[in-house]
Amino acid sequence: MDTLHEIKLIYSFNDKDVENLKFLKSIMEANTNEFIAGVYSFISNFEDFSKFLPNDEIRNRHQEKLKFWFLNMFSGEYDNDYLRRLRRIGEVHSDIKLPSHYVSATMNYIRNYIHSIILRNFTDGDKKDSLIESINKILDINLDIIISSYIDEGKLYISHTKFESRVIKLSSKFSYILDLSLVLTLMLATAMVFFLFFFEIYRFAFSGASFETTVVDILGAMLIIWAIRELLEEEVKKLQGKKFALSAFIALAMAALLRKVLIFSLAPHKSHEVAILGLLILVLGIVYWLMNKKGVDT
Ligand code: HEM
Structure with a gap:
């Protein structure tokens, strides 16, 4: 209006x-x-x-x-x-x-x-x-x-002028289309992670991958699916006109880092990287906690 x-x-x-x-x-x-x-x-x-x-x-x-x-x-x-x-x-x-x-x-x-x-x-x-x-x-x-x-x-x-009004309408439509494509991309990403999940099982069954590595890889994939689901839910909320919770991005970043920690924890000589990742997760965790505490949702 x-x-x-x-x-x-x-x-x-x-x-x-x-x-x-x-x-x-x-x-x-x-x-x-x-x-x-x-x-x-x-x-x-x-x-x-x-x-x-x-x-x-x-x-x-x-x-x-x-x-x-x-x-x-x-x-x-x-x-x-x-x-x-x-x-x-x-x-x-x-x-x-x-x-x-x-x-x-x-x-x-x-x-x-x-x-x-x-x-x-x-x-x-x-x-x-x-x-x-x-x-x-x-x-x-x-x-x-x-x-x-x-x-x-x-x-x-x-708006003050018709031109301004048109630009605003156009950009809001454009942003709506972007949101829609984001939702579709997130769905595609979820399907790909599911593919990764089955691929790990296949590798374990037919290519001789170790049981420990397979379990960790599957856990990592599940973690990413969970985080994408959070992000997807927020995007859908945004499409419905509600506010977007920025903290979903932080959750996704934490899930990605946790996955890396899980993978690195199996590799020898990677304790230095694991410590850095742990520190990063701690920082993100504090930011996530502060955002939810303050109710930052934009
Ligand atoms: C039809 C209903 C209402 C009208 C038309 C109305 C009108 C207004 C107006 C004109 C302002 C000043 C906005 C400004 O600073 O530009 C205001 C502020 C405010 N209104 Fe209302 N109000 C309504 C209902 C209520 C109710 C039900 C409450 C609380 C129970 C409330 C609490 C407040 C408060 C706390 C402020 C900020 C006051 C301040 O710190 O200056 N209002 N309202």
């Missing part, structure tokens, strides 16, 4: 909606404090409320920002800056790992609250329906953009 113009088209957000929202501005301004009090009373029931909003300083700051967001909905200005602000809200919430359900539930509360103000202040049925329709559209647009940032912070890129 590129611009708010496209989003407005999808939601059939038109001049009538802009007019309706601007019309509601003064009523909403008069109810801002009540709005904030209501939202806070609602969100204070969330289990993690105090974890995310632990003290008055943060709560006051959030309330000011919430007020600004609320009044902005009735400004009549819905341009790309507006879109950027919404995206930023999503990013901030996503960064602090606020469950997206909290945002959706709060938005639901806000929708009901605004509806109640409209029902309280207007008697004409048609007017009420038209105002509620516009409110629903702008709230849905807000929720859509904010939640999109949860799905993928980087996905919702707001």
